[in-house]
Amino acid sequence: MKTPNPFQILAVGSMAFDTIETPAGKADQVLGGSVNYFSIAASFYAPIQIVGVVGEDFPKSHLTWLSERKIDTSGMKIVPGKTFHWAGSYDKNLNEAKTLSTALNVFEHFDPVLSPAQQASPYVFLANIDPVLQQRVLDQIRQPRLVACDSMNFWIAGKPDELKKTLRRVDIISLNEGEAFLLSGERVLRRAAAAIRAMGPTVVIIKRGEYGATLFVGDSVFLAPAYPVDQVTDPTGAGDSFAGAFMGFLAEAGATREMARENPARWTELLRRAVLSGCVMASFTVEDFSIHRLMRLRADELVARQKLLMEMITP
């Protein structure tokens, strides 16, 4: 067996078609899904392999496009049936999506079985899927060095006990503000983060849409602003691409749970910079529908905006 790449990220989640309505317009049956956004974002930083399932209606050309970016798509199963479809809308408050319909389709019987190469991944991102599946993925990882997960209202309310089992095994969780309040039963950000950290993750990131993200680690709080874009066209995927850049940054830097114990100052610093990378990536995502902006994003644009954001937060 090959030696695992020490920076390799494994991401498990959905590939989807999205139908989206925002104040800026409408997009019908466009490419979406958590691992789609996550992997494109992460691929700017580190090698990544994705695990998921699509139906026969999913364009193979897109999987090819991902492969050409060095995203290992061998874990993407193509099975008979239709691809997962999500329809949602945003009103003037672009920070919160309203789900109009969810058709799980082939995703309903998704059972992530990892190859030996996937089992060897040191970095793991569990996108917003059934917490039972999240655990099934973790069961197969041989030696995780850093595990992050996302979740959402649906699982927090529907499978709280299973989600809590997942949380006991992850280092980092990212949630939006409302989800953090729901999961913790608290209404104050700081207390919500403390309650969630007591469930397992040593790092909690609370995403606040156009107002940025707040990072809780150890005794410290980091207030990261969103990069101010001229127009938010479609917030879909902002959180997943945030997570992709965040996790990619940490993998590239070699930040692990061991570092958290052995060098907490360095760990905190890397987490803060990873959060800023996530904010910058999300700011590109929202500039267009679907993954369109990410697909044409150049590394030099990314670097330039990271520099600008640093200038905008330096006292």
Add this chain to the structure above:
Amino acid sequence: MKTPNPFQILAVGSMAFDTIETPAGKADQVLGGSVNYFSIAASFYAPIQIVGVVGEDFPKSHLTWLSERKIDTSGMKIVPGKTFHWAGSYDKNLNEAKTLSTALNVFEHFDPVLSPAQQASPYVFLANIDPVLQQRVLDQIRQPRLVACDSMNFWIAGKPDELKKTLRRVDIISLNEGEAFLLSGERVLRRAAAAIRAMGPTVVIIKRGEYGATLFVGDSVFLAPAYPVDQVTDPTGAGDSFAGAFMGFLAEAGATREMARENPARWTELLRRAVLSGCVMASFTVEDFSIHRLMRLRADELVARQKLLMEMITP
């Protein structure tokens, strides 16, 4: 005539009784008013004299209390009649007040006539009053070195031409997000700031409630987060106390419009630190109704929270 104190701030605006309802409770006929909040906040940094008018129902003990903080209240006229009264409420969105009633009372015939000592003030803050009165104050200032103003929807919609005359004569304007959009006709923060800067002020501060403030000066943007408090009890006065600490910080540092021309790097740096001081002050203000929290605020608490906020924004 005495040589003017080079750091002296003159603030013109309202002393008021407020009746406020927020999700945290209700406060009836409590002390409020823009120069009240402004001057207490500014007094932590620089000497300040205030100009305004109250009715005979206003507690003289409060003017005495202000004087004991070295706030020069000799410009506060006490006239027959009732003090300005504002009633407002906030729903769950604590960033926006709903005005329930406004009784101008003695404020209706307010005509700010400055004493020679007041006319000599180098730093001037024009709180949210009729722009005609704001200009009348400026007409009397002999040698302004830095002028800041505030305004609100009522004047932006009601007296746009007069407000624009004021703006041509001020260095700095602070507005909340909705007001900036209304004044500029733009819907994007960056463009709104550019449009307002074209009206006169070289510095625009857009306040975003619990999400902080954005500073526009020269080509640079500074994203200042709000200090995360555990509970916002009453947002009233957050903007005025922000302005008080902001202006106080600049006066204490000797930042002037000359500095803006001669040393723009230093000017920008001081403005950024002044905005952070404003954010910290506002975070105390909102922790209790009225000016209660500010009245019991200690300098060491202020310094400690400033230090914490700096830690929370350092990458």
